[in-house]
Amino acid sequence: MIPALETEALGKRYGSKWALQDCSFSLQPGSIAALLGPNGAGKSTLLELAVGLRRPSAGSIRVFGHEPLHDSKQVLPLIGFVGQERPLYRGFSIADMITFGRKLNEHWDDEFAHERIAWLDLDPRKKVGDLSGGQQAQVALVLAFAKRAQLLLLDEPIAAFDPLARREFLQLLTETVADREVTVLLSSHILGDLERVCDSLILLTAASTRLSGSIDEVLATHRLLVGPREEQDLATTAHAVISRSESERQVSLLVRKECPIVLGDRWTVTEPSLEEIVIAYMERPKRPRPVMEKEAVLA
Amino acid sequence: MTWLIARQYRTELIFTLPLMAGLLALFFFTGRSITGAFQEQGLSTCLGAASPEPTCMRAAEDVLNQYGWLTTTMPFINFVPALIGVIAAAPLVLEFDQRTYRLAWTQGIGRTRWFVTKLAASLVLAGVSAAVLALVITRMYHPINLAESRWNESFNFAAPVFISYSLFATALVISVGVLAKKALAAFVASFIAFFVVRIALENFARPHFLAPKVLLSQGFDLANRKSWILSQRPVDANGHTIDRLQCFRTDPLPCPLPADLLTKTVFHPDSRFWLFQGIESGIFLGATVLMLGVSTWWLSKRVA
Numbered sequence: 250m251i252p253a254l255e256t257e258a259l260g261k262r263y264g265s266k267w268a269l270q271d272c273s274f275s276l277q278p279g280s281i282a283a284l285l286g287p288n289g290a291g292k293s294t295l296l297e298l299a300v301g302l303r304r305p306s307a308g309s310i311r312v313f314g315h316e317p318l319h320d321s322k323q324v325l326p327l328i329g330f331v332g333q334e335r336p337l338y339r340g341f342s343i344a345d346m347i348t349f350g351r352k353l354n355e356h357w358d359d360e361f362a363h364e365r366i367a368w369l370d371l372d373p374r375k376k377v378g379d380l381s382g383g384q385q386a387q388v389a390l391v392l393a394f395a396k397r398a399q400l401l402l403l404d405e406p407i408a409a410f411d412p413l414a415r416r417e418f419l420q421l422l423t424e425t426v427a428d429r430e431v432t433v434l435l436s437s438h439i440l441g442d443l444e445r446v447c448d449s450l451i452l453l454t455a456a457s458t459r460l461s462g463s464i465d466e467v468l469a470t471h472r473l474l475v476g477p478r479e480e481q482d483l484a485t486t487a488h489a490v491i492s493r494s495e496s497e498r499q500v501s502l503l504v505r506k507e508c509p510i511v512l513g514d515r516w517t518v519t520e521p522s523l524e525e526i527v528i529a530y531m532e533r534p535k536r537p538r539p540v541m542e543k544e545a546v547l548a
Numbered sequence: 549m550t551w552l553i554a555r556q557y558r559t560e561l562i563f564t565l566p567l568m569a570g571l572l573a574l575f576f577f578t579g580r581s582i583t584g585a586f587q588e589q590g591l592s593t594c595l596g597a598a599s600p601e602p603t604c605m606r607a608a609e610d611v612l613n614q615y616g617w618l619t620t621t622m623p624f625i626n627f628v629p630a631l632i633g634v635i636a637a638a639p640l641v642l643e644f645d646q647r648t649y650r651l652a653w654t655q656g657i658g659r660t661r662w663f664v665t666k667l668a669a670s671l672v673l674a675g676v677s678a679a680v681l682a683l684v685i686t687r688m689y690h691p692i693n694l695a696e697s698r699w700n701e702s703f704n705f706a707a708p709v710f711i712s713y714s715l716f717a718t719a720l721v722i723s724v725g726v727l728a729k730k731a732l733a734a735f736v737a738s739f740i741a742f743f744v745v746r747i748a749l750e751n752f753a754r755p756h757f758l759a760p761k762v763l764l765s766q767g768f769d770l771a772n773r774k775s776w777i778l779s780q781r782p783v784d785a786n787g788h789t790i791d792r793l794q795c796f797r798t799d800p801l802p803c804p805l806p807a808d809l810l811t812k813t814v815f816h817p818d819s820r821f822w823l824f825q826g827i828e829s830g831i832f833l834g835a836t837v838l839m840l841g842v843s844t845w846w847l848s849k850r851v852a
Contacts, residue, residue, distance in 0.1 A: 300654050321658050330654040336647040338556075345555060352551045353655035353662075389651075396656070 251314045253278045253400050253432035254299055260307030261294050268294045272308070274451050274461035276434060278399075281426055283443040283464075284436035286453035287531050292436040293333050295453070296402045299434075300330040312400060326355055329398030333405050335389040339378030343371055343388055350392045362395040382409040390418070394425065401425075403435040407442065415439070419446045440524050450523075452530050459530045464523060471526045475501045476516035483512060492529035503529040549657065549665045556639035557673070564635055568677060571628075572684050578615065579688030585611045586691045595694040608695040618692075622701055625685070629678060629710065630742045633717025634735050636674035640666045641725030641734050663847060667840065670718050678714035682707040698821060699776035704750070706821075712829035712836070717742050719836040723843040745835075749828065757827045758820060763813045774818040783812040 254276040261269040269291035276282055284292050297303045298310050301317035301324060310317060317324045337346060343366055351357045366373055369387055377388060386409040393401060407415045423446050425431055437443050450467060452460040460467065474484050481500045488504035503521060510518055586592050594604035643649040653659040682705055689702040720742055725734035760778050764787065782790045785808040
């Protein structure tokens with residue numbers, strides 16, 4: 250099967266700084282993938298590369314086998330994209346925005362767009378510029394969904410939503426994926442929400458992919474090991490250590506399992522939560538944090 | 549795309565169309581009343597002669613004196629191509645200012661068709677409105693040009709250059725807008741740049757499109773009245789300029805005029821009018837094509 254989205258050694262450089270480097274993964278059709286990573290890890294850049302808003306500096310990216318920039322005629326109708334800044338025509342009414350979508354897209358679901366705007370209790374005559382941030386995000390998402398795209402690329406789609414709207418949107422997302430053969434890649438900071446709906450994840454740190462695959466697989470291959478400090482070599486030679494924290498006698502290691510874990514009685518082996526794993530990958534090597542001076546705080 | 553273009557120009561045109569209609573009506577009815585006055589006195593026929601009767605010239609002058617406001621008002625029409633440029637280019641530039649181009653470029657239509665269609669719409673709007681305005685102004689100047697030179701006033705409003713100025717202004721606003729991605733900055737910078745180029749060309753390049761002709765004559769030559777006169781000064785028989793001021797400054801008493809006082813006229817004959825129109829509009833259209841080429845290349849290269 251042709252992957253919905255596939256990258257190989259993909260890189261993007263702005264000036265001399267790499268925003269994304271050595272990024273390789275493949276996303277199977279029908280999956281809902283979470284794009285995770287700290288600020289500045291290149292999440293937005295990756296999504297923009299996929300929709301052809303940017304040109305790769307290195308490597309390749311393919312959407313259903315097509316190069317986004319080169320084969321934009323084939324790729325653009327397949328993608329529903331909502332960028333982080335969610336630009337909309339501020340002077341247009343919501344109804345105008347829907348007409349915009351209908352006029353500029355071939356496979357447009359006008360009925361869905363109008364029904365969803367009505368369901369969200371939004372007045373179609375209202376100007377986009379007068380809507381709240383959350384409402385603008387809803388309109389931007391309606392435009393992306395009504396395109397009947399096969400790949401939805403959503404950059405922080407729920408950041409502007411309250412918890413209720415967040416839950417409703419994620420429900421819509423799962424329903425859409427179940428009803429039609431749609432692949433979703435969405436970036437977010439809110440891991441808890443993503444864990445409920447996503448089946449795979451792509452983790453970017455320091456501009457490169459650190460982890461990608463199905464969530465079940467990720468959970469199955471990581472373990473939290475706690476044991477005596479003096480025996481830690483036993484664990485570190487057999488498994489890849491993702492993060493480590495030490496106390497006077499004990500050491501706790503989050504490792505990727507390379508082989509069955511065989512350790513002595515003095516070790517406890519537990520399954521970490523997805524959040525623990527993701528944070529372990531995102532953590533940078535520890536450096537002392539700058540501390541505010543006491544006087545400054547009092548003043 | 550047609551819908552999007554119409555929707556984006558809608559607000560602008562609600563405000564600018566009445567203004568445009570007002571200008572057109574003003575020039576149309578002024579032209580009609582001048583033509584009417586000329587016909588009433590049979591001036592059109594007598595002005596058509598190679599060297600018209602002085603009485604005919606004076607009568608025409610009397611009629612035109614009633615329209616003295618034209619001489620003071622018409623220079624302001626030189627602002628119109630720049631305004632046309634800003635109005636025609638605004639919807640495209642605002643897409644970059646408000647970053648909605650990123651929304652448009654991810655729709656099914658694709659960025660090339662989007663850009664080409666929007667560009668064509670701005671150019672057609674600018675070209676058509678400039679053409680209509682230029683034709684109405686030229687019609688108004690038609691009787692005036694029978695009596696006076698058509699260079700000083702009507703050259704800048706003749707269709708070829710007027711259209712080329714408007715297209716140039718449109719391309720300038722679009723190019724600066726695409727490069728700077730800031731609408732207000734693009735409008736202000738283009739407005740200034742437009743007038744720098746426009747004034748420089750009119751004053752320093754236009755007189756030299758061809759080598760001007762020189763004529764030595766006794767007295768003022770009426771047959772020359774339709775030419776574009778660059779300079780006219782008294783000279784002696786040898787063609788040297790007579791500097792009366794210098795003479796008075798050194799010794800005011802013995803400053804007699806030479807007996808054989810001649811007038812030296814440096815001018816472009818009327819027959820060069822359309823050639824000069826062609827050269828000047830060619831320069832502006834060339835610059836237009838160049839700027840649009842650069843901004844299209846910039847958009848395709850510097851992707852988003």
